[in-house]
Amino acid sequence: ERLNYIDFIHHIVDRFELNISEDITIERKIPEKNYKVWVDKDKITQVLDNIISNAIKYSPEGGEILIEVSEQNHQLLTKVTDEGVGIPEENLEKIFERFYRVDKARSRKLGGTGLGLAIAKELIEAHDGEVWANSIENQGTTITFRLPLMQQKRGGRA
Numbered sequence: 001e002r003l004n005y006i007d008f009i010h011h012i013v014d015r016f017e018l019n020i021s022e023d024i025t026i027e028r029k030i031p032e033k034n035y036k037v038w039v040d041k042d043k044i045t046q047v048l049d050n051i052i053s054n055a056i057k058y059s060p061e062g063g064e065i066l067i068e069v070s071e072q073n074h075q076l077l078t079k080v081t082d083e084g085v086g087i088p089e090e091n092l093e094k095i096f097e098r099f100y101r102v103d104k105a106r107s108r109k110l111g112g113t114g115l116g117l118a119i120a121k122e123l124i125e126a127h128d129g130e131v132w133a134n135s136i137e138n139q140g141t142t143i144t145f146r147l148p149l150m151q152q153k154r155g156g157r158a
């Protein structure tokens with residue numbers, strides 16, 4: 001379905017802010033633009049739910065999470081950055097594999113199956129998008145995904 005992405009993402013972040021129990025703040029850098037995407041709303045909700053709950057799960061007390069939306073070459077980029085434990089460079093690709101979890105002991109304590117990001121990757125790719133991770137250990141992680149923007153009827157640039 002056709003979705004106003006900015007309204008959609010504010011709605012999702014609002015829901016997280018209402019339900020968050022940890023001492024974590026969520027910042028937004030979301031432009032007031034009319035970005036339209038053609039997506040399955042439930043599936044992209046599932047993607048964001050997983051990425052944002054990971055960010056919360058792996059954040060320290062008092063941590064900040066930044067949610068950014070921007071446009072780049074007719075693509076819409078969404079970035080979720082946390083100040084958490086991070087992911088070692090050599091594992092950055094593997095976190096998108098089924099059942100893969102960095103440091104089993106650490107992750108077991110925090111719960112989960114290791115499916116969240118594998119599903120997110122599948123769903124984003126089914127939308128002709130792409131998802132990837134950047135991270136510095138003990139400093140934080142950024143998960144970014146891109147989705148194609150719907151061509152606007154007006155707004156002139158070729």
Ligand code: ATP
Nearest residue numbers: 054055058086095101102112113114115116117141
């Ligand atoms: P599930 O999502 O199925 O409940 P999960 O959160 O462990 O379980 P994924 O969401 O697929 O699984 O993430 C895979 C692994 O990647 C995690 O177990 C964790 O080790 C690592 N990871 C994911 N996001 C972050 C993050 N923001 N910071 C640090 N590590 C992360």
Ligand code: MG
Nearest residue numbers: 050054116117
């Ligand atoms: Mg997860």
